[in-house]
Amino acid sequence: MTVTLLVPTLNEAVGMRSIMPKVRREWVDQILIVDGKSKDGTADIAREMGYDVVLQQTPGIRGAYMDALPFIKGDIILTFSPDGNSIPELIPVCIAKIKEGYDMVIVSRYAQGAKSYDDDMVTAFGNKLFTGCINLLHGAKYTDAMVIYRAYPKKLIHDLDLDKDSSYSFEENLFRTKISWEPLLSIRAAKRRLQVVDIPGDEPAREGGERKLQVLKWGAAYMFEIWREIFIWR
């Protein structure tokens, strides 16, 4: 079993310099940076540090994942945010759990013992609301269905149709935005009754850079998606 640490970046020069050196290269088999044409030199810094860099052409964070897909060598993808929100030391913990045989491991900000220092009142409320709705409507027991920091087999992307634009196009067109695939991954993993485990992991505050979150548009699109999934996709 091989692991690719997939690191999406959009103007994360500060985190690239301060967070990524804390990621020990022997923890994973590949570290792949997918950069959304950062203007602060993130991609050049990453290359200087010796990482493989993919320059994203398709917009949005899901576009970044899709553009990175052909370059992902690992059987397992571990998505990691280099903006300070993901604690590097949890990478081996996460991989150890996957090796126990789980289909997905989520580093949960809201599991017992964990805390988000990045949330404001709106994101704290939103993340808990979305997670609660996913649990209620799709029979899951997540404590954090939204977070990026998680590990899952690359094969799931195809199995759960996460790689199809049609899985998102209704809500993306309706709310004129591009959304990521973590919430849909959580929903469809629950629908397939996959074995998912949470490990508690604090979310430290962002270091450098700027927040890209589109609170209203993404909130609306994700809520729509959660309900739409009751009727669409087996």
Ligand SMILES: Nc1nc2c(ncn2[C@@H]2O[C@H](COP(=O)(O)OP(=O)(O)OP(=O)(O)O)[C@@H](O)[C@H]2O)c(=O)[nH]1
């Ligand atoms: N390549 C690429 N990376 C992105 C894009 N949007 C966000 N990211 C990166 O994805 C990572 C996770 O972003 P998020 O944590 O979801 O968003 P954020 O802007 O950090 O917002 P907060 O965590 O709420 O502060 C960060 O490293 C971002 O720089 C994108 O369109 N393309």
Ligand SMILES: [Mg+2]
């Ligand atoms: Mg972040």
